[in-house]
Amino acid sequence: MIKDRRELIKLLAGGGLGLLCINPILAKHLGIDSPSAISNPEIKKQFPFIKYLKKYNIGELIPKDQGGKLVHMELLKTEVDEEIVAKINKGLIEEEYGVNIGWDVYEDTQVEKSVWLNRFYFLPSFARMFYLTGDSSYLKTMMKYISKWIKDNPLTPDAQTKNYNWRDMQAAWRVIHWTWCLYLTENKINKQEKDLIENSLKDHGQVLLTWFGKQKLNEFNHQAHGGLAMLYLGVFFPHFKQAGELKETGITILTHHLNKAFYKDGGNVEQMFGYYPFETHIFRDMYLFSMNNEFNAPENLKPKLKQMGAFIKTVAQPDNTMPPINDSYEMPVGSSIAVLEDILSSPLKGSATAFLPETQLAVLRSEKPNEKWYVTANPAKTIGAHAHAGRLGFTLWYNGTPIVIDSGVCNYDDPKLVTWYRTSEAHNTVLIDGKTDIETSTDVLWTSKRTTGNHIRDLEETELFKACYMTSPRFEEVNSRVQWNRNVALVDDKYFILHDCFESEDEHDFELLLHFPEVHINENEKTLSGQGKDESFKIIVPNRDLYEKVEVRSGLISKKAENVVAPMASYKFKGDGVVHSILVIAPNYIDLQMEYSSKKTGAGVKFTDAGKDIFLLVKNPGTKDVAAFGKRSEKEFNVLR
Incomplete structure (x- = not known):
């Protein structure tokens, strides 16, 4: 029996072999020797989320995993970027984690609260606000937290065993969030700041390859997310030495999850309904990257995305959230559906029943x-x-x-x-x-x-x-x-x-x-x-x-x-x-009148509403039929006029 989340993650990390090596021909094609990804206007054009930034907050464009979402809402109580940056600017991080920011201060007592900080869910909100307003104070605060994390958390030989900061989803989320930060602040961020982040992202790429890349392929959402993070690095930083290996390994992982982590009817095998927008965005991004960055996506990716969208629309509650069944937050789905429909250029249809x-x-x-x-x-x-x-x-x-x-x-x-x-x-x-x-x-x-x-x-x-x-x-x-x-x-x-x-x-x-x-x-x-x-x-x-x-x-x-x-x-x-x-x-x-009848073979109820009668007949197991109120049924449960 697994005692805690840490042990679960350790078990998933064991075993297997490295998946793929870098393809030198592909590397040359992608321009790995180019000086900087975000300085290259062709690569810049390939960041496919720009068109959605005015309408949607970061949390709507990048749905969170449930552990992160729960802590995020406990601490910040909002996904509105303007409100997030205001609370951070008032000192929320320092109040919760100390003036000098204890990146691992809660590891032994509140591991979810600890990893929330190290995943930087809040950081792209500063980048988006800078992108929309041009206010450099957002950029300054963004860089303050990135710089401090990099200084306080060097990648040492024992970094992965010492704490959680260099493991699992922490590394994956930072890759994705820092990539957004780089692309949304590209017009203002200086070369020294770019180099600082990119050098750290190179370390992150190595960590992802040794953590997720050497795992046995499984259906756990952490691995799929790690695959997406590797794809981010391979696509947006082609000048990284390991870009080709990161890209191909990410594709291998995501292809496996696309085929194995979902049932034929569209549900996810982890039985997590609140996770569904998070998992859908992983493959949405893969689809976008395949369109803009010249790699062949799995043939079933687009049909699967349509099925995922239809699943969300079928299951979503009347308030447009996923039902909080199992370890699920009541995740909003409106933006997930709208963006997916725009990307696929077609409406998504759910089923009423x-x-x-x-x-x-x-x-x-x-x-x-x-x-x-x-x-x-x-x-x-x-x-x-x-x-x-x-x-x-x-x-x-x-x-x-x-x-x-x-x-x-x-x-x-x-x-x-x-x-x-x-x-x-x-x-x-x-x-x-x-x-x-x-x-x-x-x-x-x-x-x-x-x-x-x-x-x-x-x-x-x-x-x-x-x-x-x-x-x-x-x-x-x-x-x-x-x-x-x-x-x-x-x-x-x-x-x-x-x-x-x-x-x-x-x-x-x-x-x-x-x-x-x-x-x-x-x-x-x-x-x-x-x-x-x-x-x-x-x-x-x-x-x-x-x-x-x-x-x-x-x-x-x-x-x-x-x-x-x-x-x-x-x-x-x-x-x-x-x-x-x-x-x-x-x-x-409704003035509903009811009359009950108990029989040896079952039971019946007569419902009278506005002078009209409806009858419920329920049959005992092993009996041929049940009769009550002049009605007869051979079914276990039947409603008749």
Whole structure:
């Protein structure tokens, strides 16, 4: 079992051989002996991001990895460049890291906070502000931090083993960020400053080749990012001695990740939805560089980019952010889509309702005027590492308002990551006999990743309803030998049904958990109601006798990298044999009347709204059919008029 992130990174760095050597013919073609990349107007033209600088902030053009994003938002609370530079100029770095800047002061206590500083996420904001305004004070501050880092962190033989500053993503992010800084300040930066940065970047190139270049090819996002950094050096600094090797090694790494780090349905194999804009920009940049710098990109790069864009549009929440499932920040996607569409010269199309079988995620949408629903269903196919223990989880939005949400994730340095966010209790799931997943409920930060039996069986879409069917099998230890099927459905675009069916040979305790945003929840005879930002809703049960206790207590959610106390609902009940739990979530304006019928072969609910009836029939496992209210069905879950 891996105890922390450092050990994980060390393991990924081991093994393998150097990938490729420099091609001397290619080197001559690229002009490696030319005096300076950024002094060469032809190379200058090849920096492909200039056209986007007026419209987008750096954080919108270069989406962050989640560890960096979480710390960035904790410290700066903004991605607006003008606000970032103002806070840095007021001394934020010195307040956090000391007047003399302790580059490794937090390594042993808050490693994410430590590497955030050494990756320089904030620095290109100064370069962009200089580019837009011509104010040389931005350039002066930029150079102050670069110069100090270079002076304080020489590349010595033991540099990589002494601390994290010369390892892994730290070196990769600095390459990318410093390259942006050089190109955006080229008209003002002097030769001495150029040489200072370029000489350090040469050292960075050697570090990247020995760190990422000698790794076995894998599907970990750090390696893909390292490949991009090598491509930056190979493309924009062709006069570097190792430019050809850096470029070709970067292409090899990125080609592997393009082919192996994504499922056929477009999802990433790390099951990280918040990482998706970050990973997409890696291949977006590769595509741009291939267009402007005369190297052959993989044939499937453009189709894959279109698929990535379509995946984002399909999965994105109504507020245009990625769902914070697993270790995911609620990453904004508007700029990622807009820039990608511009580069590809074509609109990207998502799907309103989709089942992604390899990713094991489903999205249900209703887009009727004034009845806009959004549902995700995530069975927790993978648990451990970055993946949480919220098996058969779901989220629900109505008319742009979040109703039932995932708790999300906090800064990886925060102990609450393992004491709360990755546990079963932090998700919209069911605890059976009070059990939570063992591997994500200890003080171990980075547990081994395992594939579970949790899965989506099917998605069904009819004129009357859209439904996703999920299963968590009895052999999952946390299920206490109980077979659990969960069905989530949008009915007539008016209300949402959550149906859980439990099958066991003996009696068990069940606790169904729902998490809410910062809303006030009212309790009234096992019926809950809440007021969201723009919409009010109610949670009602057709079979009140099932639930022994319904209560609202405090949980935690992550909101823009802050831990926020928010309400969570708990429905407790017991049962043996086959047990059906049915909850209905509806907007408050609907006067929904319900009648419940329990049968030996299953159960039925009659819904009456504005004088019209709709029937839900749920069948017991192993029976032929179920009948109630004059309706009959052979399906496990069916909605009829």
